[in-house]
């Protein structure tokens with residue numbers, strides 16, 4: 269099935285059922301993959317138990333099924349891959365690009381200034397976070413939807429955490445390791461993650477891993493301009509009428525709404541064929557209603 273020269277994925281964190289914003293990301297990554305005869309994988313990013321609901325993975329899969337969004341291969345759970353992340357962390361440690369950080373999270377300005385850069389593990393007591401030391405700050409990539417992106421990561425981001433003080437692996441490390449190990453070469457996701465991308469590219473470069481092609485979608489916001497999320501009490505998507513939910517998502521993505529389709533299978537196969545990246549609005553956000 270499919271053409272392994274394109275591998276895409278949808279990678280929700282199971283903080284709750286999918287809301288409309290996450291469905292838009294799921295649909296766009298699905299359509300872009302299918303349009304290129306590619307594979308579409310599902311990965312559950314369950315690395316942060318305090319923020320998760322144990323029901324969510326099953327709820328998410330039920331919602332995707334109801335919308336006809338069928339994924340290829342077995343679902344991956346990040347919680348089952350801790351030893352893999354540990355191995356890559358060791359690789360980074362051997363390259364001497366990691367250091368322990370004891371700064372209190374609340375006191376750190378949005379760009380970390382490198383206070384702990386010269387700390388050593390032997391002189392630092394746990395608990396500490398582990399930071400990645402940026403040596404080559406300039407990161408550039410050509411985003412499918414956003415276009416050319418360029419970051420001076422030292423000035424704009426600062427050395428960043430790869431393992432947290434509570435011993436949980438940071439999203440930045442796990443996600444790029446998984447994308448590379450699963451040979452994911454196209455990452456289509458919401459642009460709330462745009463500023464994460466340079467961090468993931470830095471890690472990939474340090475580990476000599478291939479960097480996927482990225483496409484960051486405009487963020488779906490509510491009437492008040494807030495990102496749809498569990499924190500803003502975004503409602504779970506309505507799976508009782510999947511066709512109208514999918515059409516709504518297609519409209520937000522600037523695509524034809526496939527009004528003649530009578531079932532999700534037909535709608536998705538037509539929408540996959542007709543998918544045009546150039547129609548996706550390239551503004552920062554789109555209104556969900």
Ligand SMILES: [Zn+2]
Pocket residue numbers: 368369370371382383384
């Ligand atoms: Zn520090």
